[in-house]
Amino acid sequence: EVQLVESGGGFVQSGGSLRLSCAASGFTFIRYDMNWVRQAPGKGLEWVSVMSGSGGNTYYADSVKGRFTISRDNSKNTLYLQMNSLRAEDTAVYYCAKYGTGSYAPFDYWGQGTLVTVSS
Amino acid sequence: DIQMTQSPSSLSASVGDRVTFTCRASQSISNYLNWYQQKPGKAPKLLIYGASSLVSGVPSRFSGSGSGTDFTLTISSLQPEDFATYFCQQSYSYPLTFGGGANLEIK
Numbered sequence: 001e002v003q004l005v006e007s008g009g010g011f012v013q014s015g016g017s018l019r020l021s022c023a024a025s026g027f028t029f030i031r032y033d034m035n036w037v038r039q040a041p042g043k044g045l046e047w048v049s050v051m052s053g054s055g056g057n058t059y060y061a062d063s064v065k066g067r068f069t070i071s072r073d074n075s076k077n078t079l080y081l082q083m084n085s086l087r088a089e090d091t092a093v094y095y096c097a098k099y100g101t102g103s104y105a106p107f108d109y110w111g112q113g114t115l116v117t118v119s120s
Numbered sequence: 121d122i123q124m125t126q127s128p129s130s131l132s133a134s135v136g137d138r139v140t141f142t143c144r145a146s147q148s149i150s151n152y153l154n155w156y157q158q159k160p161g162k163a164p165k166l167l168i169y170g171a172s173s174l175v176s177g178v179p180s181r182f183s184g185s186g187s188g189t190d191f192t193l194t195i196s197s198l199q200p201e202d203f204a205t206y207f208c209q210q211s212y213s214y215p216l217t218f219g220g221g222a223n224l225e226i227k
């Protein structure tokens with residue numbers, strides 16, 4: 001059974017940093033690109049970043065580029081999101097999401113999310 | 121960036137009704153369109169990928185169609201567990217983008 005478990009969320013002041021983790025199990029982690037997606041309270045979904053299975057390719061949303069860094073440790077089956085220079089508008093539930101197989105790359109499994117609250 | 125626009129943003133319907141949601145892309149995305157269902161306090165759940173392929177285990181009352189810029193999600197006969205928010209998402213190019221969501225409420 002595929003499981004994705006996020007951790008590391010919490011309360012931080014504006015300008016601060018936080019590192020999120022996503023522990024994966026139930027599938028061959030290195031074979032799949034992994035994503036972070038966030039959802040501000042009461043709002044829609046916003047894709048944040050993706051990293052390829054090998055870790056060689058990354059993409060970011062413009063809203064986080066230069067402030068957030070995605071990484072992974074395939075020996076630990078864990079995805080990370082280092083968030084620096086946090087702003088109030090980064091307040092959201094952060095989900096890690098696995099790409100499915102095939103060319104359409106839907107997010108076929110999601111974690112339960114971890115809440116990040118940035119105080120201004 | 122590709123903008124995804126969903127309509128309506130909210131809909132009231134009754135059990136047994138047939139409902140259709142629309143998702144429009146700001147440029148052609150072929151059939152790189154996925155639909156998700158989200159219930160309060162829960163992570164989104166993938167329903168349909170590639171515009172029309174139903175995920176295994178998702179009831180057949182859900183169906184998707186479309187290609188290019190215009191897509192639809194149809195629920196043929198609403199069940200109580202279907203009242204939720206539905207999001208479309210394009211996987212054609214980065215940055216990946218979602219529609220604003222469509223909230224399905226009980227009438």
